[in-house]
Amino acid sequence: MNALLSQLFPLLYGACFLALLWQAFKVMGQGFKAIPRPGDQGAAGSGLASQPQVQPNSDRTGRLTIHPELLDADxxxxxxxxxxxxxSGDNEQPAVPGDPS
Known part of the structure; x- marks a missing residue:
């Protein structure tokens, strides 16, 4: 029984490793598809043509983001x-106590 487990364990370990590696690549692929690239705009089958276009000066959701700590109780x-x-940065002049500027 012990000899069978010692032979089976590397196979199970390798199978689990390959399954997790496959899942990792699938998740990374979804992340890469989420970022539009210049050639992807309006491309057939990309799924990006049906989504609303986000303005360049707004965040990725297209909504104004307000930090919760800037809100009151209401x-x-x-x-x-x-x-x-x-x-202060390195390129600024140090302030002198008697300096009028």
């Missing part, structure tokens, strides 16, 4: 002042 945009942080 779901409206908050009117409170927001804290912002600005990081």
């Amino acid at each position: 779901g409206q945009l908050t009117q409170e002042d927001l804290l912002t942080v600005r990081f």
Whole structure:
């Protein structure tokens, strides 16, 4: 019985590995098909012709995205002042305390 399992285990392991590898390639293929490329617009059989065209300056959903932390308890945009942080870059002049500019 032990000899049978020692011979069967590599075969089962290899079969599982190949099945998972096949599934991984199928999932990656779906991801690659989700991104439209210049040659894919209106191509027959691509399935992209029936979908609405997204404006270039909007996000991938075609909807305005608002972060939930910008909404108040009623779901409206908050009117409170927001804290912002600005990081200076390497190409800016350092501020001098007595500098009028």
